[in-house]
Each structure stands twice: as C-alpha cells, then as structure tokens.
Amino acid sequence: MIDLLGYGAFFTSTALIFGLIALGLNLQWGLTGLFNVGIAGFVAIGAYSSAILTTPDAADRVGGFGWPILAGWLAAACITALAAAFTGYATLRLKSDYLAITTFGVAVVVQLVALNAQGLTGGPFGVAFIPRPFASLQEHAVAFNFANLAVIASVVLATYLALERLSRSPWGRVLRALREDERAATALGKSAQSYRIQAFAVGGAVMGLAGAVQAHFIGFIAPDNYLPTLTFQVWAMLMVGGSGSNRGAILGAIVVWAIWVGSGSFTAAIVPSDLQARAASLQIVAIGVMLCLILLWRPQGFFGAGRKK
C-alpha cells in the first residue's frame, strides 16, 4: 500500500513535469501557432543550465557554483528563453516552416553538445549529484515523494495561473489575433515578428523550467533523456488534450503518460525479454498513428475548449 502511494506520487510528479512542458508548447503552438520540433533541445538546455549551476564541484567539468535550487530554476528559464528568442529572431520573419526546421536543428545540436562537450556537460555520463528538494527527507520514501509532488504541483499551478492570465491579457489577445488574421492585426500596428518572438521565448522559458524541475526531481541527467521521442510525446500530449487550452495540456500529459507507462509495462509483461526493444518501438508507432488520426479527425483534442480554430 505504502509502495503504491509512493509510486502514485512519483507517477503524478513525472506526468506533471510533462504537463509543464506541454504548457510551454501550448503557448507557442496553441496560442500563437508556432511549430516547435525541438522541444527536447529546449528542455535539455534548461536541465543542463540548472544542473551545472547548482551541483557541487566536479573534477572534469566546469561547475562548483553551488547555487540554490530556486536560483538554478530561474537561470534555467532565462537561459532557455534566450536560446528560444534567438531561434525565433533568426526564423520568424521567414516562412513558418523555417522555424520548424531550425528548432529540429537546435535539438540535434543540443544533443551533440550534451554528448561531446565533456568539460561543460559531462558528456555521455551526464551530470550527477544534482541537489534534490527536501533531500533531508530521503530516508522516508513516501514523505519525500509527496514533498516533491507538492513542489512540482505548485510550480505547475503557478505556471498555469500565470499563463491563463497572460493569455487573457492584451498581450495574449494580440497573439490570438495574429494567429487568426495576421493582416488585420498588423494593420492595427502590432508587429507580428516581435510578438511571436516574445511568445516563443516565454514558451521556451517554461520548457527550460520544466527541464530544470525534472533534473532536480531525478537528481541525474544524461543526453539520452533528451531524444526526439520526448518532443514527440509532448506533442501527442498537447494534441490529445487540445491545443489552445492550458487545462487540456495538463490533462493530456497525464492521460498520454498513463497510456505510455501502462502500455510499456503491459508489453514488458507479455513480450519475451529478447523482443522488448521491438515492442517499445511499436509503442512509438502507435503514438505516431494516433497523432495523425487526431489531426485528421479531432484537431481540437479531447479535453480542449472545443473552440473551432
């Protein structure tokens, strides 16, 4: 029973972190219509930033700054926002597809830096000993899990409220107007490019924050955590939840993560161990097909406001 409670807290924490990433994506895509295929890259930037700034000194890489966790999270959000703003600056005055291609490239390069710049990122071995909130509770597994869940839930809640507020503010209205009818909005004197860069940067900041929160939740990061599959999962979450809705983003994250974990342990239970890698790839096929089917038949998602685009 205790185990189950602990696992429930762990599962919810993981799902909520995905929800946080999906919230960032919803600002970029749902509200502004910017297509980001490099989510994993931005999450990784946040995770590595905070990890490097907060970890104790390590022999073979820069570090030893020993910042408090909260300062690391803030820095992660700011650094990721800068990276996103630069990506947006380079591409958003051009065709919309160029942003997609460039974010794809960002993810590739971040992965490469994480793997090869050993002096900065620890290379394939990653960064360990990332301070965890409430580390003093670690002996009491359940209390520790729930304390972490509380931290993560409050971060998600705060971000949710801030984003809700933001999307109702004049700033959010401009973004929606730009998405619906760019010509009319620019005719009213709103600079499409500048607003889009802002939205992309703020969405990036949320993704970076999510990466940092996840890094401190697990306590260890490595390049393998940030493969294209992550990008893909978050997209599936937002599409299931319904793009444009912050509530949908979080609900979609929980549902898709439950399906992902559930089908994972299901195949692990029935498929012989030598075929497990194959079964895992079938899981991705299923999600890919699902994403396409949603695009075809239910583009507004399942939990969204149902508002027609």
Next chain:
Amino acid sequence: MNLQFLLDGLIAGSMIGLGAIGVTLTYSILRFSNFAHGDFMAWGAYAALAVVGAIGGSLPMAPLSFGWPLLLAMVVAMGLTALLALTLDWLLFARLRARGQSIIVVMASFGASMALRSLLEFMFTSRPTYFSRAIQIAQPVGFGIRVTADQVALLLLTLALVVGMHLFMQRSQRGREMRAYSQNPALARVVGIDVDKVVRATWIIGAALACASGVMVGVLVQIRPLMGLDLLLPIFAAAILGGIGSVPGAVLGGLIIGLSEAAAVQFVGAEWRAAVAFVILMAVLLVRPMGLFGVAER
C-alpha cells in the same frame, strides 16, 4: 595536408543533394517541409535490401561490391518507395492539405516520420545491416586521394540522376507544369494544368530519388532505421541553402554541406560533424534566406 576529405565530402554531398531534390520539390509544389522525407530514404534502403534478398545472391561485378541484382532491386525499391509516398499522401497529407493549413501538414509529416522510423526498428531492429560485407580496396588516384570502385560507380549514378532530373524539369511537359505550378498555383490551374498529376509526379520523383540516396548510403556506409533521421537536417539545410524550388540549387547545396562536413571531420573532429549543417542553416537564414538560387518572396 590530406585531400581525402574532398572526395568523402563529394560523396556525402551527392547523397544529401539527392535527398534535397525531393525536399525542395515538395516544399515548392506541395508547400510544406516534409519531415518524413528522411524516412523515405531508410524505407527505400530496406526495400532494396528485401528485394535483393528475394532475388537471391549478390553476384558482384568484378571491382564493385554489388552486381545487377542490386541495381534491379534499387529500381524496384524506387517504385515501392514512390508507392509508400503516394499512399501516405492519399491517407494523410492530401486530406490535411485540402484544409489549407500548411503547418498542420508539417506536423502530420512529423508524426508519420516517427511512426515510419519506429516501424522499421520494429521490423528490422535498430542493428545496422549491410548490402555486402566484402571489403573494398581503395585505389590511389593522386593528390593522396584514394577511391573505391563503388564510390566511382555511385558518383556516376548520382550524376546521371541529377542530369536526368534537370532535363526532365527543363524540357519535358510535366517538368514545365511542375515549375509553373510552384511559381503560381492559381494561374497554373487556369491554364488547365492537371494539379493531381503534378502532385503525383512530385511525390514519385521525390521518393524515388530518396530511395536511390538511401541505397547509396546503404552500399557505402550501412543501413539503419535512423539513417534518414540523421540525414534530415543536412537535407533541409541543403534545400534552403540552394534556394527552395531549385533542383540545381539543392544539388549544389548538398555538395557544399557534404564538403563542409568532411572538412569539419578533418579539421575540427568527427564528433561535431552533425553541427555543420545547423551552422550553415543559421548562416543562410540570417544572411540570405532565399538561398543561392532562390527568388525573393513576393
């Protein structure tokens, strides 16, 4: 200084260029960047592998590591890859295109790409495989450069495909229609161009060239489900560098990217190879977003 990297870059560049032709055509005619294009390469390579297996035996032709069965298999696989592209278009892209939001089509191609790639991993596992395990002896050709017979043959094949493509686009009726449609879809409709045929031709050409490129990667390097994903960024960068819609631009862009990658391997380190395409892409977007042969947006 060892000049071998020039040859390596030329070969990598021609494979990237063949892929970029498909991307640039899809972008200029169907108006979306197809993230599944790399997976057409991988599917093409595996299709050729399956056909070679079905024919049985490789019967290598003297200095080459492959023989006529592989060439035959490549032609069959090109057809199969085209069939795959047409099926995807019919099931997915055409329906979404009809709704008129091009970014949704991009997203669908992203989902399809993930599914296609993982399906290959499911069927063939992620372990690399080869058309032939024979070792080829590289012959010196001067300036410290060594070349294998396979490399020469495939460079010639690329040259033939590119010249053929160029003539097709410039001289044939269908090629002219494709160019007309990419420049002005509305006007092309008015003068009676059959849009469905243009769309079909675009998919067939793009997929067939992707398959050829995939088979070449398979002959010279190896076949893996992720081979297409790894080439996707260089291909996009090449298409944008060359100027969207330009076939010679795509090939030239591919060669530039391939040579730069090889130079980076030589002078910076092999582990940074994949970053080269990104650096070039960013430079093009910041300095000359229309590319080398592109036309400015209206």
